[in-house]
Amino acid sequence: MGPELLEVLERRGLDFDLPVTATxxxxxxxxxxxxRQVVLExxxxxxxxTVQMARSQPTVGLVAVEVHLRGVAATIRAxxxxxxxxxxxxxxxxxxxLRDQVPAAGLAGIRIWFPDPWPKLRHHKRRLLRSDFVSLAVSRLAIGGTIHCATDVTDYAEVMIAV
Ligand SMILES: C[S@@+](CC[C@H](N)C(=O)[O-])C[C@H]1O[C@@H](n2cnc3c(N)ncnc32)[C@H](O)[C@@H]1O
Structure with a gap:
């Protein structure tokens, strides 16, 4: 990661953190x-x-979750x-x-756009969108909440619809 991303992470990282309860x-x-609503990406x-969504929906609170630090830093910079x-x-x-930190029925929506496709059959088990994941995700949605997914991989789209 370059010095500019490290600098912004150090300067602004804590401002984008989420405060937590004792548990x-x-x-x-x-x-x-x-x-009015909180949505998880x-x-x-x-x-x-992420930044375009947050900018275009100022009354929606958006929580972005990403594993890679470079992506997190780039998002904070933007x-x-x-x-x-x-x-x-x-x-x-x-x-x-979702399991440990999102309150039950705490979200109006979950957005999963272009999740890692894991195209090889033997890697399909690594895909995020599976029925156990969807059950967990639904348990964190308020009544009327939505899960909005996008992919450009046809067979993954079919799995998304099925689960
Ligand atoms: C193919 S990229 C799509 C990124 C972005 N949504 C877009 O459309 O440009 C998938 C992203 O999901 C992240 N990711 C994969 N599994 C994850 C997980 N379990 N929790 C959080 N992020 C995850 C990866 O690090 C990667 O940045």
Missing amino acids: GVWRLAECFPGA IGSGMGEA ADRAGLTNLRIHRGDAVAA
């Missing part, structure tokens, strides 16, 4: 006091779409430049975050 659950209301990558206040960023595994 480690995110305090979403505290993060987004004026927000899984696998935000370098954050291009959010810093855009002056966003309705975005928080968590570095880590989204499955663990």
Whole structure:
């Protein structure tokens, strides 16, 4: 990671962190006091779409989860430049975050855009969208909540619809 990303991570990283309860659950209301809804984006990558979403929906609180530090840093840099206040960023595994840190029925939506496709048959078990994942995700949605997925891999799209 280059010095510019390291600098922004050090300077702004904590501002995009999520405060937690004593048991480690995110305090979403505290993060987004004026927000009408909170939406979770899984696998935000370098954050291009993330920052555009946060900018175009200022009344929505957006939590981005990404495992790779470089993507997290790039997202923080873009959010810093855009002056966003309705975005928080968590570095880590989204499955663990959904299980341990997202309050039950705490989300209006979950967005999973272009998840890693794992095209080889023997790697399909590594795909994020499986029925056990969907059950967990649904348990974190408020009534009427949505899971919005996108992929350009036909057979993965079919799996998404099925699960
Ligand atoms: C193919 S990229 C898509 C990135 C972005 N959504 C886009 O459309 O440009 C998939 C991203 O998901 C992240 N990812 C994969 N599994 C994850 C997990 N369990 N938790 C959080 N992020 C994950 C990867 O690190 C990668 O950045």
